[in-house]
Amino acid sequence: MKDNIILQTRGLKKYYGKGETLVKALDGIDLDIERGKFTAIIGTSGSGKSTLLHMLGGLDTPSEGSVRVGDTELAALNSEQATIFRRKQIGFIFQNYNLVPVLSVWENIILPISLDGRRPDRKFILQVVKLLGLEKKLDSLPNQLSGGQQQRVAIARALASKPSIILADEPTGNLDTRTSDDVIGLLKMPARSPWIRLPLTGLAFPMNWAKASRWNGVRI
Numbered sequence: 462m463k464d465n466i467i468l469q470t471r472g473l474k475k476y477y478g479k480g481e482t483l484v485k486a487l488d489g490i491d492l493d494i495e496r497g498k499f500t501a502i503i504g505t506s507g508s509g510k511s512t513l514l515h516m517l518g519g520l521d522t523p524s525e526g527s528v529r530v531g532d533t534e535l536a537a538l539n540s541e542q543a544t545i546f547r548r549k550q551i552g553f554i555f556q557n558y559n560l561v562p563v564l565s566v567w568e569n570i571i572l573p574i575s576l577d578g579r580r581p582d583r584k585f586i587l588q589v590v591k592l593l594g595l596e597k598k599l600d601s602l603p604n605q606l607s608g609g610q611q612q613r614v615a616i617a618r619a620l621a622s623k624p625s626i627i628l629a630d631e632p633t634g635n636l637d638t639r640t641s642d643d644v645i646g647l648l649k650m651p652a653r654s655p656w657i658r659l660p661l662t663g664l665a666f667p668m669n670w671a672k673a674s675r676w677n678g679v680r681i
Contacts, residue, residue, distance in 0.1 A: 552619030
């Protein structure tokens with residue numbers, strides 16, 4: 462795999478059922494994602510976006526084909542190794558935020574790091590928090606935040622582990638147009654920030670062209 466490619470699939474297939482009930486969710490996907498690029502993969506509901514995200518993030522196994530993140534072939538990892546690899550190398554941002562309701566903003570942000578038994582890089586995370594405008598919300602619970610603020614927490618959580626790649630599943634699906642544009646801007650911001658200096662690679666899965674076309678600087 463070329464040095465500028467952080468994520469690659471070859472012949473990726475995911476089938477469900479058999480015979481007359483066979484569903485080909487993914488049928489031979491070849492994909493190369495460059496380091497430091499923000500890419501959008503467009504598809505309507507039922508087109509296989511979520512299935513592809515699960516394959517790329519190691520949340521599910523393909524029927525055929527390969528997925529590589531950096532130098533790691535995901536299929537070569539056992540369940541425990543895959544879990545650890547995801548926590549360290551892949552940041553997930555989900556449409557419904559997936560915040561733990563009984564944990565504070567700070568606790569939600571560092572949760573994947575804590576589960577991995579590592580000490581969070583407090584200085585780095587506080588820089589991310591400042592970048593996202595969450596400094597005054599660290600002790601708040603998720604139900605005390607707006608939708609846009611909850612999505613910012615999800616972004617901070619995804620960045621906190623300094624991952625190789627961010628996978629964002631319809632990251633603006635529950636947000637209004639203005640907040641959606643803000644969130645995409647925030648996702649692209651760390652790569653440009655003089656404080657963060659994170660070579661962020663982003664892969665987002667919007668529902669339609671109209672939404673993705675507003676994301677300036679995003680490869681579609």
